[in-house]
Amino acid sequence: MTKIIHFSDSHAGGGAEDWLAYLDKRWVGVFNYKFRRQFQHDQNNLILAVEYILDTKPDIVVCTGDLTSTGQPGEFAMAKKILKPLRDSNIPVIYTPGNHDYYVKRTKCVRAMKEMVWYLTKGEYDFDDLPSVQRHGEIDFIVVNESWPTNLLMSSGHLKRKSSQFIEKICKQPKHYPRIMVGHYPLIEDAPIMRFRHRLFGQKHIVRLLKEGVIDLSLCGHIHRPYSKLNIDGKGEICAGSITRNGVINEINYDEKTGLFKQQHLYLNNI
Ligand SMILES: [Fe+2]
Numbered sequence: 581m582t583k584i585i586h587f588s589d590s591h592a593g594g595g596a597e598d599w600l601a602y603l604d605k606r607w608v609g610v611f612n613y614k615f616r617r618q619f620q621h622d623q624n625n626l627i628l629a630v631e632y633i634l635d636t637k638p639d640i641v642v643c644t645g646d647l648t649s650t651g652q653p654g655e656f657a658m659a660k661k662i663l664k665p666l667r668d669s670n671i672p673v674i675y676t677p678g679n680h681d682y683y684v685k686r687t688k689c690v691r692a693m694k695e696m697v698w699y700l701t702k703g704e705y706d707f708d709d710l711p712s713v714q715r716h717g718e719i720d721f722i723v724v725n726e727s728w729p730t731n732l733l734m735s736s737g738h739l740k741r742k743s744s745q746f747i748e749k750i751c752k753q754p755k756h757y758p759r760i761m762v763g764h765y766p767l768i769e770d771a772p773i774m775r776f777r778h779r780l781f782g783q784k785h786i787v788r789l790l791k792e793g794v795i796d797l798s799l800c801g802h803i804h805r806p807y808s809k810l811n812i813d814g815k816g817e818i819c820a821g822s823i824t825r826n827g828v829i830n831e832i833n834y835d836e837k838t839g840l841f842k843q844q845h846l847y848l849n850n851i
């Protein structure tokens with residue numbers, strides 16, 4: 581049995597860390613944080629999640645991004661402080677940035693995001709190594725980055741050609757183990773026109789691979805309300821929801837003998 585714990589979208593936040601923030605997109609994120617997010621996202625829930633993970637000792641932890649609100653170094657430092665016990669444990673972590681982690685092109689922000697990838701994954705891979713396959717136990721995790729700095733109005737993501745070609749190439753190979761794709765954005769989009777400002781672009785072929793079962797599971801965040809879209813074998817897409825907004829994590833048990841996944845969303849205040 582392999583146990584996976586997946587959390588997402590903790591959105592640490594604060595003020596503008598330098599005056600240049602007022603010249604790029606960060607002022608939008610800082611404004612959002614000051615007037616909305618700080619009242620919605622309770623970082624204590626992330627502390628609870630870390631405690632739960634250390635108690636439960638899963639085989640692997642997956643974080644699908646948006647650890648910060650505007651991708652500033654001080655916000656990454658806040659997240660790091662809470663996640664340090666997990667980093668210091670021997671539990672492997674897969675992390676891919678969300679759109680709020682790779683928010684602007686400012687050098688110090690990009691550096692902080694890349695350092696976080698290196699820190700949280702314990703040096704297993706670098707941001708610039710993505711897309712990449714990480715094998716843990718008898719599962720292949722296909723880790724992609726879909727987040728890039730956008731203009732003021734967009735929160736959309738982009739699965740670039742390089743990434744989709746990489747996934748397609750992996751999926752053409754003989755399948756020895758189930759494949760779990762890890763990205764920030766949901767692949768399955770029920771309202772692509774309504775949600776064009778928030779959705780993922782470039783994922784069409786990959787959705788087909790998921791629906792055909794060539795990829796067994798897609799783990800994502802970005803949407804703060806948790807949900808799963810699974811078939812009777814437990815395959816499909818799972819959004820962890822926001823840990824700090826809803827106190828929720830996604831727990832998956834994979835039975836190697838039967839090849840079945842069992843999934844549940846856990847509300848940490850109810851455990
Ligand atoms: Fe988010």
Ligand SMILES: [Fe+2]
Pocket residue numbers: 646678679680764801802803
């Ligand atoms: Fe997001």
